[in-house]
Amino acid sequence: AVVSTQSTGSASLLYKSTKALRAYQPVAVTCKRYLADAPNTSFARGIFLGELREEELFPYPDVLNEEQKETISMMMEAGHSFFQETNDATANDTNEQIPEDQLDQMRALGMYGLMVPEEYGGIALTNTMYAKFGELTGEYDLGLGIHTGAHQSIGYKGILLYGNEEQKEKYLPSLASGDVFACFCLTEPSSGSDASSIKTRAVLNEAGTHYVMNGSKIWISNGGIAEIFTVFAQTPAIDAKTGETKDKITAFIVERAFGGVSHGPPEKKMGIKCSNTAEVYFENCEIPVENVLGEVGGGFKVAMNILNNGRFGMGACLTGTMRMLIARATDHANNRKQFISNLREYQGIQQKIARMNLLCYANESMAYMLCGNMDRGAPEYQLEAAISKIFASQAAWDVCDETIQILGGAGFMKDVGIERWMRDLRIFRIFEGTNDILKLFIALNGVQDIGKKFKSAGTVGAMMGLARSKFLPAAPLKNKVHSDLSSSVDMLRGDISKFSVAVSEQVIKHKKKIIEQQVLLNRIADVAILLQSMASVISRSNTVAEKGDTSEIALANAWCADSHQRIKILIEEMGDSDVTKVDDAVLDVGKMSLDANGYLAKSPIGC
């Protein structure tokens, strides 16, 4: 008989007979929920329903005890020493490789098993401690950060989240020590954002002992150096209700040693050059059934949850990057003189520096709120994670861009050391879920929640009544907030209310076709991101003020005032039919260009 047990995060399949395997009944993974299955508790989900959920905001998460703070401080010191004295980011970029003997030092340092439990030889860091340590790679070497991140943040994260005891004992020790490397194999030549369309297949053999896998994966970080692969493939599964055989994705732990695994040469990339990226091929690769990760047929959720779980790292990592860039920019502005004074005296420069600080502050606030809430045991955080990833990657790009601008020609020169960051940062808006897809995910998730709320209401009037009912702008916060933050709090409350009503109107207007309205959905996502950022800076500066330091309130208020203006415009655009006409006209231009396979106009000089 097939025995399948549900425990926190792992499923253990004990196969007793092949007949039982053929009669596989897909079982839902009840512990690891995803998307709409998750209980609706998080702040970002609440704003669509007009709710300002205070539980995650007050106080700002403080999840490290004294001992953990001392430990992470010591580890940061060791990390700083390593990056300053041993690692050479410029050489890593030029040579497109991290030297082999340095990898040994990184193994000795413990860099490959940061979140693995002690019993398997890991450092057992919490999410918040891991995030803080991750600021080091952001500050010194993003390429190295992707090398270690692809290994532990996604490469073997599946084993941590979904592995059974046998799998954990077998694989985690050598992965934690860095003796073997891991990678995450989902993307294929014809399946990027559309992950569920992957074509790699794994079919159970006659004996029922092994899955035989065929397919190819593309752009796999660590693909050329890994021994352990978390691979996602289509497996035939019998639908419990209809008895039909359908393809469903299953996650596998594949060892290179199984045979039939090969890889292509290292890709030549724009940035993060020292991180190996390669194609990985599976040709009649035989995988023991014991190496199924999670449930047969449950692989899509495994993939999404691995990515969701790792996303928090990016916000913290890029905080390190932005802080470093701001230091370079301010140093230059303070010392470079043009015309009558140092650059710092000019409004144009001051404005740039201010914006860089605000972006870094908002990002840092969201990043540590996210991992803090994860450590506090928040039941869901997928929207906050998506928001944090989108914001961090775009903010870091903008901060780097402005740093180069402030440095002028010098910013463009290799030796000055800023241009490499621009090249390294570009990929962050693309991998781990493109910002474009994640924005749609956020908006559609919210739209879906609103739709559910309306199910009970019959008429449009009743729906709008529901939309307006929950949140009364007059209702004050349950938590006490510093008086200097009260106007920002009022803006946040008012904006959440207006946002919820505006999105509800669009849901009623478009119904199911809203899924095609990407221009609208992007506006919705942009507002959601700004609302999350406002809440995070209010929460953080308030908690800091409660401890006696009011210095961050000005930052928070500046960010909220700026965000409030943008939200106002975005919400107006959502409901304005004139704006919709402009949107449509612009989209027509896009369609014509696509039809013409290029730029639309002829040269103005007639030849």
Place this chain on the structure above:
Amino acid sequence: MSGLRVLVGCKRVIDYAVKIRVRPDSLGVVTDGVKHSMIPFDENAIEEAVRMKQKKIVKEIVVASCGPAQSQETIRTALAMGADRGIHVEVPAGTDANLQPLAVAKIFSKLVEKEKPDLVILGKQAIDDDANQTTQLLAGMLDWPQGTMASVVAAKDGNLTITREIDGGLEDISVSLPAVISADLRLNEPRYATLPNIMKAKKKKIEKLDPEKLGVDITPRLKILNVVDPPVRQAGDKVPDVTTLMEKLAEKGHL
């Protein structure tokens, strides 16, 4: 030579990279909110002990520090580098600034009585007072041979041969055990603590003592009257010839 016990000393001081500021009362420097770390020479001392342990010459490394509560962090760093256990001789914050080499030597002499090490290694001098006295005072109190400013230490036929960096160059000496050594910068390249070792260090023991329990009087024998910044360097004068130079020197009363 094997199975030795080593006592290593370390001190928490203002980090070498920090820009020092004199206190408004001119009786010391600002320490509040300023980055502190272990004296670089102390790192050399601990590193040498750890290397001797790796070579199996040393069996146990005990690290000790005299200072306020935060000295524990410094001891933990030493434990993370490979020391086996720690001793924190706690001196209240505020009075620690006046803990002078004589008092420290007395404390360490009591620790030597207690721990019976075969070898004591200290950093050659603290980078705040730059005294370079504790090792010598301690050796005198214990009547042990001393090898100060060591840049090479080797075990040979039951003794230690030491190369000292002195003003004139290098001096080679041989000392019998037990002995007191002070480490210089070029003695070795200190390792940074690895994350697994930081974790292991959390489980290592730190014993808490205080000068009273050890029967040591730490009252300062020297009183600091005044602390000032070095004078700002004045601009110089370029003179065309020796005659003018002599005139200028006479003018300024230097002749």
